[in-house]
Amino acid sequence: MNSDIIEIKYALDTFYFLMSGVLVMWMAAGFSMLEAGLVRSKNTTEILTKNVALFAISCCMYMGAGYAIMWGGTTNGILPDIWFGNTIANATAEEVLASGGETYYSGASDFFFQVVFVATAMSIVSGAVAERMKLWAFLAFAVVMTGFIYPIQGMWKWGGGFLDAAGFQDFAGSGVVHLCGATAALAGVLLLGARKGKYTEDGRAIAIPGANMPLAAIGMFILWMGWFGFNGGSELMVSNIAEANAVSTIFVNTNAAAAGGLIAALVLAQLLYGKADLTMAVNGALAGLVAITAEPLNWTGGMATLVGAIGGVIVVLSVRLLDKVQIDDPVGAISVHGVVGIWGLLAVCFSGNESATLVGQLTGIAVIFAWTFVTSFIAWYILKAVMGIRISAEDEFQGSDIAECGIEAYPEFARGK
Numbered sequence: 001m002n003s004d005i006i007e008i009k010y011a012l013d014t015f016y017f018l019m020s021g022v023l024v025m026w027m028a029a030g031f032s033m034l035e036a037g038l039v040r041s042k043n044t045t046e047i048l049t050k051n052v053a054l055f056a057i058s059c060c061m062y063m064g065a066g067y068a069i070m071w072g073g074t075t076n077g078i079l080p081d082i083w084f085g086n087t088i089a090n091a092t093a094e095e096v097l098a099s100g101g102e103t104y105y106s107g108a109s110d111f112f113f114q115v116v117f118v119a120t121a122m123s124i125v126s127g128a129v130a131e132r133m134k135l136w137a138f139l140a141f142a143v144v145m146t147g148f149i150y151p152i153q154g155m156w157k158w159g160g161g162f163l164d165a166a167g168f169q170d171f172a173g174s175g176v177v178h179l180c181g182a183t184a185a186l187a188g189v190l191l192l193g194a195r196k197g198k199y200t201e202d203g204r205a206i207a208i209p210g211a212n213m214p215l216a217a218i219g220m221f222i223l224w225m226g227w228f229g230f231n232g233g234s235e236l237m238v239s240n241i242a243e244a245n246a247v248s249t250i251f252v253n254t255n256a257a258a259a260g261g262l263i264a265a266l267v268l269a270q271l272l273y274g275k276a277d278l279t280m281a282v283n284g285a286l287a288g289l290v291a292i293t294a295e296p297l298n299w300t301g302g303m304a305t306l307v308g309a310i311g312g313v314i315v316v317l318s319v320r321l322l323d324k325v326q327i328d329d330p331v332g333a334i335s336v337h338g339v340v341g342i343w344g345l346l347a348v349c350f351s352g353n354e355s356a357t358l359v360g361q362l363t364g365i366a367v368i369f370a371w372t373f374v375t376s377f378i379a380w381y382i383l384k385a386v387m388g389i390r391i392s393a394e395d396e397f398q399g400s401d402i403a404e405c406g407i408e409a410y411p412e413f414a415r416g417k
Helices: 003-038 041-071 093-098 107-128 135-157 174-192 213-235 241-273 278-293 301-324 333-350 358-386 393-398 400-405
Strands: none
Touching: 003 041, 003 093, 003 107, 003 213, 041 107, 041 135, 041 400, 107 135, 107 174, 107 213, 107 333, 135 174, 135 358, 135 400, 174 278, 174 333, 174 358, 213 241, 213 278, 241 278, 241 301, 278 301, 278 333, 301 333, 333 358, 393 400
């Protein structure tokens, strides 16, 4: 291949990788807005503080340990070859040319793309434990999650570990990112307990409306937009006709799944509750996105819409089920990212991905869930014993904004001005 062409392709693919990472980073704003809209006004500043801080912690921990664990190689498929250290390395011009085009993006662009993924996984946790978890306990868990729990299971699949060898298929992270984040959230929620007043003595769930539906809707659209980088960027290349066509198909299927999920959830909510529930519509779109993430390429547009629609149905039913068993998740994160993440992984078996098998997918689901739940439960339990993970009943009544941050998100409304 001509050296000029190799250099142009390298520059183009690196730029595409970086811009995809920027889109995924924008999802942090989406999670912030979504969660700020779905919690009560008295807990808004605190949930925003969690979201901005977890992103910074994710970046630091992944640079110091997570990236090395996940991408530094493994000799036995289970343990990483490298545990700590900055392993980011760009290829020289000579190395790129000598590879004949096989080295097609910079090492630093790969790190940037991967670090925003780990921040996404941690963002899933913040919504599920909202309105009653201590800020600093949450941030302490973020250190463990982003520096150890997430990278290990990520290495097992994407870093060439035993899940990859077993044939587990997960294109952009329905399991590695979404199921992992939701499982960590579930472990925390089980130890944390429900919000005060969420369930009656006879077990009925009491609706606790969020404070700002415009913010929730905006957050959904930001996440929807960011997902094009999440799935599209995972193709890794755009510099030839076949890859450009593949990326285009991924964009179309990602969009179709979100649309199918939203419509299905909205219709089902109308049938079940007699109302067009915006929160279910929002989570339906996100469920469609999670469902298609495991395999966004090998579908027709119509089938991608169906995959998303099934995800939208599942999320509505899952939210109802979790309330029945008194698992309190204020934003529906466990249902959207965990339950629907499992559906997305199983759906790969019905796609055109010839490498997917039911055994391989079930193995991946079981391993990711077991690893993340056990390690997260241990981490949460230690934090509970050492520093406590739940704010006091008085602080919960007053709101975590004042108790944890000392700043009200809407002071003029809170004071009746």
